[in-house]
Amino acid sequence: MYNIAILGASGYTGAELIRLIAGHSSMQIKALGGNSKAGQKMGDVFPHLRHLDLPDLVTADEINFAEIDLCFCALPHKTSQEVISKLPADLKIVDLSADFRLRDPEEYEKWYGNPHAALEQQKEAVYGLTEFYREEIKAARLVAGTGCNAATGQFALRPLIEADLIDLDDIILDLKCAVSGAGRALKENLLHAELSEGYHAYAVGGTHRHLGEFDQEFSVLAGRPVKVQFTPHLIPANRGILATVYVKGDPQAIHAAFEKAYSSEPFIEVVPFGQTPSTRHIRGSNFCHIGVSGDRIEGRAIVTAALDNLTKGSSGQALQNANLMLGIEETEGLMMAPLFP
Template structure:
């Protein structure tokens, strides 16, 4: 058994990690850090986890990391880098924040508004998009989980750039994002009366921070700058992301590129040509469904991807990476079927 610590355990991704690890054969939750709710039990903070025998929440300073094999860090960006810089240098860490996703510190400051405070750790961090960085993740000490929007868009588009079947200068990503992606903090615009019965676009015109990941990853694959048009929309749903991607390329070639890339991947399902995925079919699971359809305009294709932002987009991805880092079967604790209806 491997002893696990979760920092930021009182947030949605922390709770999701606990839910997933509860069904894991080789992990034992040894410590739960949550400074704002230290001294409380998980049953008080998340009643849906009351059936589990879990340690009480403590401050991060009170955790003895000498007995921890791997630490999940589910803290906000900026806080995460400061905490991780102070952790033992030999501790394996999976970070769920944005702090180590961007390789260039200049890019980090551009998108997140403050200089990076843990440059040594940033240099060793491996980008945590499991299906494309598997070998690097296996050997890593620190893995940086992707943004949930960034993961969804990359699953849909990355293989098409790698196989050169689309026009790199004509990519549009339209995403519908559930409210849990904004975290558990109280915000006026996320109140039920403010959010329900409608949805709206936000971060218009290229201001969303996950664009930094798209720019970094797509440009590296193409060998030249690639900039996509990306507009997220907040929808009145608890979980899920649906990305509708508009690309210029032969629809059949687009479909074959995706099918070939993901043929042996346990968590990525390319569904039959012409069918479209739904967030209701991946809810609560570590699966991502991808569909391709021809557009009425010749030479254009529509690619749609759906995943659960808390699972495959965050905590499930984190556990998938942790399995690799600990030399455990990658699918351990993650093969649960989606919740339906």
């Protein structure tokens, strides 16, 4: 039984980690960090977890990390670098923030607006897109979880770029994101009266920070710079991401490439050609559904991908990586069926 600590346990991804680990046969939660709510019971912060026997929230300084086998850091970017740089050098860490995703510190500063504060830790960080970095993750001490938007887009595009099946200079990624992706902090634009009964585009024109991950990962795959056209939209839903990707290529060949690439992946489901996934079919699960359709314009294809931003896009991915790091079966604690309706 491995002892687990979660820093940032009072946020959505922290609560999701607790929900998942509660059904895990080889992990027990030893410490919960939440500086702003230190001293409170987890059942008071998140009543849906009140049936669990959990430690009270404490500050990070109160945790004895000598007793911890693996720590999840579900902290905001910048804060995560500061905290992780002070943790024991032999502690296994899965970071859910953006702080270690970009290998080039200058790219981090470009997209996140502040200098990288943990350069030594960045050198050892492994990018946490499990299906494509599995062997590196098994041997890693520090794993950097991907952005939820970045994960969705990569599941929909990586096999196609790697197989050279699409025009790399003409990729359009249209993405719909549920509101929990913005975190739990109070924000005026996320109030019910401001958000419900409509949806809107944001970070238009190539300013979204997850573009840094797309640029990094797609360019490495292709062996040359690749830049996608990406526009996210905020929708009035609690969970889920739906990506619609427009590419130039043969639709049937693209569908076959997905079936080949994901045939042995436990969490990636490729739906029959012409069918389209829905966020309602992956809600609360660690699954990602991918579909391919042809377009009326010959030589064009439409790829759709759906996942739960809090699970497969963040906390589920983090637990998948932690399982690998600790030598546990990768699917442990993650095979629950989606919630429907």
